[in-house]
Amino acid sequence: MNFKDSYKKDNENIKPRKEVVLSLSNKMKSYNESRVRKKSKFNYKVAFSIVAALLIVSVLVFAKEKLEFNNMLANKDSNNIVENQSQENESSNSEYNKTNDNIKEEPIKKGIYVPKQQLGVIDPNVQACRVATLVYKGRIYTMGGTELSLEEGKALMDKKIGVTWDLINEIKDNGTSAGYVDLETLKDFASFGEGDEVYTVNGYDENFRLITYTKNEYGEFISLWECLNDFILxxxxxxxxxxxxxxxxxxxxxxxxxxxxxxxxxxxxxxxxxxxxxxxxxxxxxxxxxxxxxxxxxxxxxxxxxxxxxxxxxxxxxxxxxxxxxxxxxxxxxxxxxxxxxxxxxxxxxxxxxxxxxxxxxxxxxxxx
Known part of the structure; x- marks a missing residue:
């Protein structure tokens, strides 16, 4: 079982024993060098969760700045309840509505704002857990808890929209003053690895799911990506x-x-x-x-x-x-x-x-x- 398959299973924090962390660090290093799938008796599903939680720096963080959503300001608290501010908007929009009688505003959904994720800049001298990441249109996609076979994945591939490029240099030395990589300036399909073809997914919104396909000397690989942030829940x-x-x-x-x-x-x-x-x-x-x-x-x-x-x-x-x-x-x-x-x-x-x-x-x- 490789890093991608293991990571996507779970992301809860569990405190490990020292020997577990050491062994897993060696396994991740081996994976990055060969990208060959290997079997082990190790407890992968809990263990990779442990590494992601405890390594010194994580490159994935939630945005802390205030973000605007549908004419409202959702603050940095991820539990912020977003209300329908129809009464507030009524007076400010009255003049607009007089000349736009045929235009009706869609009701604003009430829920919890799930904040946008960002990539944190890391010190190149510090070992960090590279969370499988795909950046498209300034938004972060990660490997979801959804399994998909190679044949089924190929059947779901719709329109090819790009090819990935390796963003490792960006998280090393191209950060904003807030300590994040400026996602809006990144060319589409930044990832930890280059050359993967990126496709939309038949039957799904590209804002939620994308598919990457790779063929190399080790075989063919399909990965399903999901964006579960920057939306109202x-x-x-x-x-x-x-x-x-x-x-x-x-x-x-x-x-x-x-x-x-x-x-x-x-x-x-x-x-x-x-x-x-x-x-x-x-x-x-x-x-x-x-x-x-x-x-x-x-x-x-x-x-x-x-x-x-x-x-x-x-x-x-x-x-x-x-x-x-x-x-x-x-x-x-x-x-x-x-x-x-x-x-x-x-x-x-x-x-x-x-x-x-x-x-x-x-x-x-x-x-x-």
Whole structure:
């Protein structure tokens, strides 16, 4: 399993033992030199999350400056509730409306502003975790928690819109005064690697998903990229709706926490019935909660330091986490993480969704060995 496949699985913070970090650093170095896929008995899914969280500098950060969105100012707080300011706008726009009677303003959506991500400048002498990144039209795309085979990916490739170029020099010495790379000045399709062909994705908005394709001496590679920032989040439909999940499932499977964590291929079939359909409906209606809330984050993602041994950590999470995989008719496969507390989580988004208790419990009880 390579770096890309491992990273996209999860991004929670878990405190590692020193020997884990050292071993993983060596594995990432080996990957960057060869780009050859290798198998290992290592705990990849948790371990790469550990490295991303604990290495000294991360090149991906959220923007802190104030950003304008649909005639409103969304402040730097990612939990800022964006309201419909119709009363405020009514007087200021009255003169405009007199001469534009046939033009109606679209209602402004109420929700939480998910801030735009930026690339932080790094010291070239400091080793940093290179998060898989694609920059297009000043926005950052990262590898999502959506699996896709080579054949299915090729079928989804639509219009070729460019080729990637390596932006490593930009994050070393071309930063703004705020310590960020100026994304707006970057030529499109900046990434950590050059020569990947970039395509739009059949059936999806390019503002949400793109595909890259590479063919070299090691084989052919497909990567699906997602932009899950710089938008208004009102409920789960703003995320799961863009994935075309509802009424589009070909099959569903699930697995336990430990099987997922160790990469054991032991997915069990889930019947597509009212229980699953009601669960998906609840996903679309789910209420988002920011994982910047430390109390919630600790409740959901228990850190290894909370336990006297690694065995206790895995045993505890085996009881309170499950994973369901929804494969769409177009081949995309979405991984949803379930927490016994009634939350669901999609990797790549710094939010968890609280969903209807009855629908959640029915689904949780259905996922039994």
């Amino acid at each position: 009102a409920d789960g439909s703003d995320v799961f709706g863009t994935m075309n999940i509802k009424n589009n499932i070909e099959n569903a499977t699930w697995e336990t926490f430990n099987n997922w964590n160790y990469g054991t291929l032991d997915e069990k079939e889930v019947s597509i019935d009212d229980t699953l359909n009601n669960f998906i409906d609840s996903m679309y209606k789910g209420t988002p909660y920011s994982l910047e809330d430390e109390e919630l984050r600790n409740e959901l993602f228990n850190k290894e330091s909370n336990y006297s041994s690694g065995e206790e950590y895995f045993e505890a999470n085996e009881e309170r986490q499950k994973f369901i995989f929804l494969k769409m008719k177009d081949g995309t496969k979405v991984e949803i993480r379930l927490f016994k507390e009634g939350y669901i989580y999609y990797s790549g988004l710094n939010f968890a969704f609280k969903i209807d208790e009855e629908s959640f419990n029915n689904m949780w009880n259905k996922l039994t060995i």
